[in-house]
Amino acid sequence: MINTDDSVANQYLVRIIGANGVDIVKKMPPGEIVDEKVAAETGIDINGIRRTLFKLYENRLASYRRERNPETGWLTYHWTIHLDNIDNRLDLEFEKLLDNMKERLAFEADNTFYICDNNCARFLFETASETDFICSVCGEELFHQDNEELIRKLSARVSEMESFLRS
Numbered sequence: 001m002i003n004t005d006d007s008v009a010n011q012y013l014v015r016i017i018g019a020n021g022v023d024i025v026k027k028m029p030p031g032e033i034v035d036e037k038v039a040a041e042t043g044i045d046i047n048g049i050r051r052t053l054f055k056l057y058e059n060r061l062a063s064y065r066r067e068r069n070p071e072t073g074w075l076t077y078h079w080t081i082h083l084d085n086i087d088n089r090l091d092l093e094f095e096k097l098l099d100n101m102k103e104r105l106a107f108e109a110d111n112t113f114y115i116c117d118n119n120c121a122r123f124l125f126e127t128a129s130e131t132d133f134i135c136s137v138c139g140e141e142l143f144h145q146d147n148e149e150l151i152r153k154l155s156a157r158v159s160e161m162e163s164f165l166r167s
């Protein structure tokens, strides 16, 4: 049910539900499942199964429908796992990462930064000028920081990611 050859998808899953959760998912029968039944059939701890299912649900990789027993009033959760949704989730993550990179690049390109010899912090021009270009942490003089190299690296990374999106 899960393609372990796809290491990116696998890594993503491990990040969400842990290696333990991936093991649990691999042992689950296909189709709709009821957590108590899976626990009884596989011997896996019911709390581990529930934790895994809810983590998958939070990440839109599982859904459930609830059924109430008319006699006892108890609710039963019928779960369906949608691991085929991983690709969409990965695309979404990638786009978010690209947006962050673009924002970072714009921030670097639009601003002028100042640092001291002790590297206490990076100050924006506006902040540095307020303290007469004296580091507010160590009291040393502030110098203009050349961020051309950083900008070059960031824009190379952004173009690389954009070309990946188009391919």
Ligand SMILES: [Zn+2]
Binding pocket: 116, 117, 118, 119, 120, 121, 135, 136, 137, 138, 139, 140
């Ligand atoms: Zn300093």
